[in-house]
Amino acid sequence: MAVEVLKKVFRPSMNVGKVYASAWGSPNHPAPIGNVLELTVEHTEDVQEQEDMTALGGGTHAEVRRVTKVKVSMKLADLNVVNLARATLASVSGIDSGTVTDEPFTVASLGCLLPLEHIAPTSITIKKGATAGAATPIDMAGNYEPGAAGIFLPSNAADIAVADKLWVSYSYGAYAAVEALTTKAPELRLLFEGLNEADSGKPTVVDIWRASQGVTKSLALIKKGFGSLDVEGSVLQDPTRTGAGISKYYRQRLS
Known part of the structure; x- marks a missing residue:
């Protein structure tokens, strides 16, 4: 009961x-x-006290x-x-899986990361040339390393120079974009x-x-x-x- x-x-x-x-x-x-x-759960109190002034020794009256x-x-x-x-x-935005064709990059320096528009790229193809149509593919071995945020270009890349124009094509899976303080x-x-x-x-x-x-x-x-x-x-x-x-x-x- x-x-x-x-x-x-x-x-x-x-x-x-x-x-x-x-x-x-x-x-x-x-x-x-x-x-x-x-x-x-925490509580905060405001305590108002009135002194007892009626006798020796003090105390609280109310x-x-x-x-x-x-x-x-x-x-x-x-x-x-x-x-x-x-x-x-x-x-928050939900980004559906998809593909990117010829995302452009002008190589500023080697030994750096090229951040891609989308994360965790797969099926990557990188081409080198002044335009996407005239560009030629580059082998991954000795030239670049794919990562979750983009493409890393080692300082000793065999077939990439500082002034080269790169074009990156890739696929990516679905993910969430969380834009803080918005x-x-x-x-x-x-x-x-x-x-x-x-x-x-x-x-x-x-x-x-x-x-x-x-x-x-x-x-x-x-x-x-x-x-x-x-x-x-x-x-x-x-x-x-x-x-x-x-x-x-x-x-x-x-x-």
Whole structure:
């Protein structure tokens, strides 16, 4: 019965679980965001105190406490496109697979990378000549090395000189382009579907009705060990939540 749940005293906590998110105000249901290593709600208080001046020794005569801020923090282990976009205030474009014919390059120097318009090129053909129509193919061996970002020209390339005009044809697979700092901070509905390992796996479900998500503190591109995204945001009032005893901020449900 519910009264037994309300009176329960033994409830140590060690939660695991899944986090779901959707845009606040969207009709879409929350979707999983991947492995979340940490999820925390923090409260900040403003405490106003009035001294007791009626007797020796002092003390506090009256006190008023008001919550001034509720913060939500997450450490995201999955650097998927959605998490990256939200954490870097980015817009996202999905680029379909395709081919490029005769992407032009004027060789400035050897020992450098020629960045291509698309990533992870395959079926590469490089030609040398003043125009694409008059250009002749160059063998890869001893002349260039393909990579994820483009074509590397070694300083001792056998058949390429500094003044040569190069034309690169290649194929590429589908990928996502994440353009950082092009949008405003998202406002999300967050739902934590937790299981309490310290209490027989009993459920703990937390709804955070409306939260902003700020930009990630850092984006580690080279790092020893696993990467993660540390993000913070404010739990905001959701004006659509109404009724006596109904929180406009967040709700916990546990058994």
